[in-house]
Amino acid sequence: MKRIAPDVERLMWLIAEERDPRAIADFEARFPALRYELAKRISMVGDLRKSPKTPPHDIPRFVPRSGATMPQAVNRSIYVALAFVTAALAFGTYAAKSMLNQKPPTLPPVPPVNVSQPTTGNDEPLYTKPGPGKATVVPPVEDTHPTQPPQYADASDKNPLLHPIFFKNVRAPLDAALIQICKQAGLTYEMAPGMPQIEIEMNYDGEAAGDILADLGRRYNFTPYPQEAGSLLFIPVRPDETPRTDSTAPSDGTVHPGNQGAPPKDGGVRLQKRPDADGQ
Amino acid sequence: MSAVIDQTRGATFDEDIVLVERYLAGDQDSFELLYSKYYEKVLAIARGILMDPDEAADAVQEVFTLVYRHLNRFDRRSRFSTWLFRVAVNRSIQEARRNKHKSRNVALTEALVAEAPDDSDEMDPRVQAAMTELAPADRALLVLYYWEELSLQEIADSIGCNVNAAKTRLYRARERFREKYEVAP
Numbered sequence: 149m150k151r152i153a154p155d156v157e158r159l160m161w162l163i164a165e166e167r168d169p170r171a172i173a174d175f176e177a178r179f180p181a182l183r184y185e186l187a188k189r190i191s192m193v194g195d196l197r198k199s200p201k202t203p204p205h206d207i208p209r210f211v212p213r214s215g216a217t218m219p220q221a222v223n224r225s226i227y228v229a230l231a232f233v234t235a236a237l238a239f240g241t242y243a244a245k246s247m248l249n250q251k252p253p254t255l256p257p258v259p260p261v262n263v264s265q266p267t268t269g270n271d272e273p274l275y276t277k278p279g280p281g282k283a284t285v286v287p288p289v290e291d292t293h294p295t296q297p298p299q300y301a302d303a304s305d306k307n308p309l310l311h312p313i314f315f316k317n318v319r320a321p322l323d324a325a326l327i328q329i330c331k332q333a334g335l336t337y338e339m340a341p342g343m344p345q346i347e348i349e350m351n352y353d354g355e356a357a358g359d360i361l362a363d364l365g366r367r368y369n370f371t372p373y374p375q376e377a378g379s380l381l382f383i384p385v386r387p388d389e390t391p392r393t394d395s396t397a398p399s400d401g402t403v404h405p406g407n408q409g410a411p412p413k414d415g416g417v418r419l420q421k422r423p424d425a426d427g428q
Numbered sequence: 429m430s431a432v433i434d435q436t437r438g439a440t441f442d443e444d445i446v447l448v449e450r451y452l453a454g455d456q457d458s459f460e461l462l463y464s465k466y467y468e469k470v471l472a473i474a475r476g477i478l479m480d481p482d483e484a485a486d487a488v489q490e491v492f493t494l495v496y497r498h499l500n501r502f503d504r505r506s507r508f509s510t511w512l513f514r515v516a517v518n519r520s521i522q523e524a525r526r527n528k529h530k531s532r533n534v535a536l537t538e539a540l541v542a543e544a545p546d547d548s549d550e551m552d553p554r555v556q557a558a559m560t561e562l563a564p565a566d567r568a569l570l571v572l573y574y575w576e577e578l579s580l581q582e583i584a585d586s587i588g589c590n591v592n593a594a595k596t597r598l599y600r601a602r603e604r605f606r607e608k609y610e611v612a613p
Contacts, residue, residue: 161602192609195552196574208485210463213493 152185164189308334308378309358315350322348322368326361326382333357335378342384344368444508452500459499463492466509469576470516476571477520477564478527479556487523491516510585513578517568517586524564558608566601573598 152160156179163171163186172190176183311333318325323339325348330337335357348368352360361372361380369385444465450458470491474484494515502511551559559567565587572578572586584594 158599161599188610189606192606193574195555195609196570196605198552198555207464207467208489210460210489210492210496212496213489 152182156182160186160189161193164193309361309374310356312354313352313357313360314354315352315360318350319347320350322346322364322370325350325364329357329360330380335380337379338375338381340381340383343370343382344384442507442509445504448499448502448504448508459496462495462508466512467492469509470512472575473513473516473568473571474520474523476559476575477517477567478524479560479567480527483523483527484520487520488516490523491519494519506585510582513572513576513582513586514588517572521564521568524567554609554612557612558605561608561612562601562605565597566604569594569598569601570605 159175160182163175167190172186175186179186313329313332315325315328320328322344326337326339329335346368348364350360350364355363358372365371365382365385371383371385373381373383375381444462447458447462451462467488471484471488474487474491475481478484478487491512495512502508559570562570568587569583572583573580578586580591580594580598583598584591587594587597589597
């Protein structure tokens with residue numbers, strides 16, 4: 149069906165509601181094709197106007213009900229609630245967005261550092277950037293750090309014989325005591341056969357391991373002979389000789405310092421060398 | 429009833445205001461007079477929107493209960509009748525939307541027609557079918573205009589819009605009604 153223009157449609161509704169015979173005739177003369185459409189609208193409006201007549205009946209007595217609320221008030225409260233929800237959502241979105249967009253904390257600007265050019269005596273540049281027509285000048289290399297043996301803060305870190313040993317009122321078999329002392333000082337050891345099997349008493353408070361071993365050798369008749377670096381050999385004293393002490397030590401450099409004498413100048417402890425250790 | 433409406437339309441002085449003032453001053457009989465005067469009018473609006481006599485009668489009681497409780501909110505800028513119709517239209521539309529989910533309208537209307545064949549308010553079946561298909565807001569406009577014969581200004585006041593908006597809404601509602609009416613059996 150051909151679509152009717154809106155203004156013609158409005159005119160048809162107007163005529164259908166007015167039901168003026170002259171207006172109907174004029175419309176039909178002007179728009180003969182729409183005669184049927186106009187008739188349909190007149191019929192429809194006529195049917196629609198036949199409002200259902202309320203049958204006469206007694207009006208019920210009015211009794212106010214409970215729980216009725218004004219529709220407007222309901223609508224208003226809904227709008228208020230919606231406004232709150234919208235505002236909360238907007239604030240949440242804003243807060244989240246601003247938190248995500250927050251810039252990382254900036255560090256204060258670093259002041260420029262003036263690095264002074266090291267100069268030689270004749271003020272020649274140490275290094276010149278090579279370029280056309282320029283010779284490369286290589287600075288003379290000076291050994292500013294001559295090779296020196298490393299200095300250690302504590303000599304005991306290097307020499308196990310200087311390692312302090314702590315034995316307070318300890319009673320133990322001699323061989324077990326020697327083993328413990330060597331272990332604590334980081335010494336390796338060997339024991340010759342015939343070492344006295346006795347129980348000894350020790351009371352040392354931080355003395356050097358070499359001193360302690362020398363002291364024990366004097367007291368219990370054995371001699372600790374140094375072998376290689378950090379290695380000792382314990383040899384019992386024969387019955388016909390006495391253990392070497394400061395008083396009996398030969399003057400060829402054997403020193404028994406310990407708690408009975410002054411330590412050597414280099415801070416170390418020198419034990420008596422075994423006569424056959426170096427083939428002598 | 430139409431005489432009352434004509435009087436309401438034409439008069440510049442709203443005689444209902446006197447009854448309203450009396451009621452607000454404590455005269456309960458004044459409200460009974462207002463109730464009796466507008467009961468059928470409000471019932472017709474509710475019936476046109478709800479398409480069910482029982483629900484309409486129920487809605488009328490709720491409408492007058494609202495008016496009874498909140499008459500002090502009537503600001504007197506419009507006629508009392510217009511304010512009352514507005515409450516009736518809003519409440520009926522609200523009720524119709526609520527009842528729409530129950531899907532009872534057609535069945536109940538058909539059952540009631542079958543139960544009361546002698547009822548003089550029998551509606552044209554095609555009109556009834558088309559009206560039932562319409563949205564409650566569209567039904568309200570057609571009822572106010574064709575059944576209650578309110579002017580466009582009164583309709584505008586009753587649905588809370590200006591005259592032009594009321595005219596446009598009425599036109600659209602009528603077009604939608606025609607679409608349903610022409611395909612109705």
